[in-house]
Amino acid sequence: MYRKIIELMECPKCKNKFKIEEKETFKEEIISGYIGCDCGGKWEITEGVLDFGSEEQKGVNNWSEITREITFAELDRLIMKKTPQNQLQLQEKAKVFIADFIKEAKPDFIIDIATGRGMLLDKISSDLPPKTYLVCTDLSKTVLKADREKIKKKHPEAKISYIACDVTGLPFKDNSFDLVLSFFGVANMRASILPGLKETQRVLKGEGTFLNVSIVVKEESQSYKVLQENFGEKGKHFIDFVLCTGLLDFHKKSGFPRVDLKMIGESTAGKNELDLIPVEGDWFGVCLVQANKE
Numbered sequence: 001m002y003r004k005i006i007e008l009m010e011c012p013k014c015k016n017k018f019k020i021e022e023k024e025t026f027k028e029e030i031i032s033g034y035i036g037c038d039c040g041g042k043w044e045i046t047e048g049v050l051d052f053g054s055e056e057q058k059g060v061n062n063w064s065e066i067t068r069e070i071t072f073a074e075l076d077r078l079i080m081k082k083t084p085q086n087q088l089q090l091q092e093k094a095k096v097f098i099a100d101f102i103k104e105a106k107p108d109f110i111i112d113i114a115t116g117r118g119m120l121l122d123k124i125s126s127d128l129p130p131k132t133y134l135v136c137t138d139l140s141k142t143v144l145k146a147d148r149e150k151i152k153k154k155h156p157e158a159k160i161s162y163i164a165c166d167v168t169g170l171p172f173k174d175n176s177f178d179l180v181l182s183f184f185g186v187a188n189m190r191a192s193i194l195p196g197l198k199e200t201q202r203v204l205k206g207e208g209t210f211l212n213v214s215i216v217v218k219e220e221s222q223s224y225k226v227l228q229e230n231f232g233e234k235g236k237h238f239i240d241f242v243l244c245t246g247l248l249d250f251h252k253k254s255g256f257p258r259v260d261l262k263m264i265g266e267s268t269a270g271k272n273e274l275d276l277i278p279v280e281g282d283w284f285g286v287c288l289v290q291a292n293k294e
Contacts, residue, residue, distance in 0.1 A: 014039035052165040084270030090286040095123040107178035111135040114185025118147040125155040167196040197254035210291040223277040256291035
């Protein structure tokens with residue numbers, strides 16, 4: 001957890017600045033300690049991860065539950081093996097687009113919401129501009145600790161902070177970040193998509209950019225039907241996020257006046273037993289949303 005990032009933060013309860021109690025540090029990074037404020041809130045930093053006590057999702061991406069029977073390294077290998085090659089290729093194209101954007105824009109502060117297993121993290125950490133600070137957030141401190149351990153070994157000079165928190169209540173001041181990223185993470189927020197996007201808009205600087213990568217399918221497809229069958233009435237608030245029209249609508253409703261869609265690529269889905277969609281044989285696309293406040 002980097003001190004520079006704590007300067008951007010505010011208490012989610014009283015909105016005051018944090019006080020830092022450091023136990024173990026290395027250069028700029030706080031490895032263990034606490035942050036707190038006058039209202040009595042106190043949150044721990046362990047193994048470089050700041051924990052706001054967020055609870056993992058039930059039924060999707062519950063990393064503590066998943067890794068009781070399999071390590072993250074084994075999980076990564078399994079996903080790479082089971083995911084169709086055309087899907088992996090489109091994911092890689094999206095990673096390259098974002099990495100190139102960062103190289104050109106050279107943002108001071110980036111936040112990646114719903115980092116998960118760090119699908120994007122390794123790619124962008126390999127060549128972060130020297131002055132850039134990256135923040136990774138997720139509900140799960142378990143997955144963030146695994147991400148930090150992996151990236152520290154591969155890219156030890158990258159200035160990355162890890163915060164376990166809920167994206168619907170980000171502990172940051174308004175207009176803190178030059179760039180906000182999400183790599184297939186927002187769709188998994190389900191009913192929290194809209195409040196999560198509103199928080200994203202709040203912490204983004206006026207001249208900043210939000211890049212959000214997502215899978216899209218067609219409304220008349222079997223993939224869309226499968227989502228309706230699985231989530232029914234409770235899914236009406238998030239199912240349309242897999243449609244191009246839905247992506248535009250969600251981002252505009254969250255307060256972004258400028259929203260553009262870029263189709264990274266499209267293909268026909270292969271068999272993938274790890275995800276509900278896209279269903280084998282359906283058209284699907286990997287779409288990048290670029291949203292701006294100005």
